[in-house]
Amino acid sequence: MPSSLLPSRTSADRAPGDPGLPVPDAEQWISTTGSRIAPDPYTWMQAVHWAHDLGARTPVRAHGPRFGTTTVLLAQQLAQLNPCRPGVDFLARVLKVSTRTVKYHMAILREAGLLTYRVKGTRVRQERARASEFARTIPSSFDQDLGLRTAPSDTFIRAVVGVSEHGRTQLARLGKKAARTVRRKVRRTKKPSFSASSDCTPMEGGSCTVSPAALTSSPSEDEPRSGNTSSSPTRRGRTRKALNAVGRRYQLGLELVRQVPWLAGTPVARVAWAVRHLADAGWTAHEVIAVLALRAPSDRIHRPSGFLTARLVGVEKLFDTPAKRANLVAWWRDSRQASRERHAEWSSSWSAPRSNAVARLVREAFTASKPKPQVVELPQEPTEAEHAEIRTLAWRQYLAGQPELVATAIALAGRDRAEQIYGADLVQRVVRLAATSSHLTTGATR
Secondary structure (H helix, E strand, O other): OEEEEEEOHHHHOOOOOOOOOOOOHHEEEOOOOOOOOOOOHHHHHHHHHHHHHHHHHOOOOOOOOOOOOHHHHHHHHHHHHOOOOOHHHHHHHHHHHHHHHHHHHEEEEEOOOOEEEEEEEOOOOOOOOOOOOOEEEOOOOHHHHHEEEEEEEOEEEEEEEEEEEHHHHHHHHHHHHHOOOOOOOOOOOOOOOOOOOOOOOOOOOOOOOOOOHHHOOOOOOOOOOOOOOOOOOOOOOOOOOOOOOHHHHHHHHHHHHHHHHHHOOOOHHHHHOOOOHHHHHHOHHHHHHHHHHHOOOOOOOHHHHHHHOOOOOOOOHHHOOOOHHHHHHHHHHHOHHHHHHHHHHHOOOOOOOOOOHHHHHHHHHHHHHOOOOEEEEEEEOOOOHHHHHHHHHHHHHHHHHOHHHHHHHHHOOOHHHHHHHOOOOHHHHHHHHHOOOOOOOOOOOO
């Protein structure tokens, strides 16, 4: 329970022998505290364990968490900070608890006089939140209980100048606790043990001493026979806990964020606050969307949550019955606007993503999907030796009466290209031969 909910009291209201816990809010500042500043973390942990033992004997809180192991674990983390400026999120991550638990136990340490505000954390607009800075202090009730004599000090408010014999014994006991590290207990499940009546062979290698006939038993005649041979009981399905008023608001807000385009990206908590009256009245997401469709949406919306709040002013009084809301939903489903919204996903054009990383991935995907152009390698020009070898082969075929090689080159590449390859003399001979023998025909084969 936060210290603000506890009854406030001052030093004058405490009775003799009262341990001084809890410390009121007005005395939790370094300028008003009755505690003294701890000279070192070891001495402060002695006071923490003393407060833990005192809280176990005399609880100071009627409700909420008590001074326990979690408080000591939190104090061990605070003892390592210099200066003591902890962040709630950091402590929750280290201790593996919720931020609400950290705030509760921080309040317990302040109420015990073990933590005192130096500077209280603030939130500045457009800047990071600033954590509170604390001073590790030792309450005056600790000095009284252990018989410590103190004197004024400029550095520590008060400094210890003497200790009683009883206090020496108690400080030695608390010192042993402060020297060791407290760890959270891990609960371990007990493994099932096998009895001697099981029908398996023991690990020692011997056989079971119980006869197999002793394990069988006849079914009761009173119980009806069924086809289910399994003796294990049927597991019941887990029933979901019914939502309360706040849960219904958040559920309605989440549905609107998912279904209304101009609410995309809006925090669900803000939308839940805007539709809180409608959620309490039992409205559904389709009914809220139908109300929003009564008027055309604005072309430019700066604050979607504020725009939603303005559109829903007084609608719960206008459509106060389920019948009216059902007629409104029926009109909306038959309207042209609803038809356009149902087909907007398919007819809308694709827009590039705003994130640079996502845009880079999209470009890489498009580049990988495009077919790579085929590179056509042009034939290389023959060397002088290859050119001479080709001409020699063409002359040999011509002299053997087979001018087809040169004739094919003339038909495909032209006479100029053929002359570059085989020479003008050979090409001219082949052309003359083709002209003079074109009228000759071969006789029919007998």
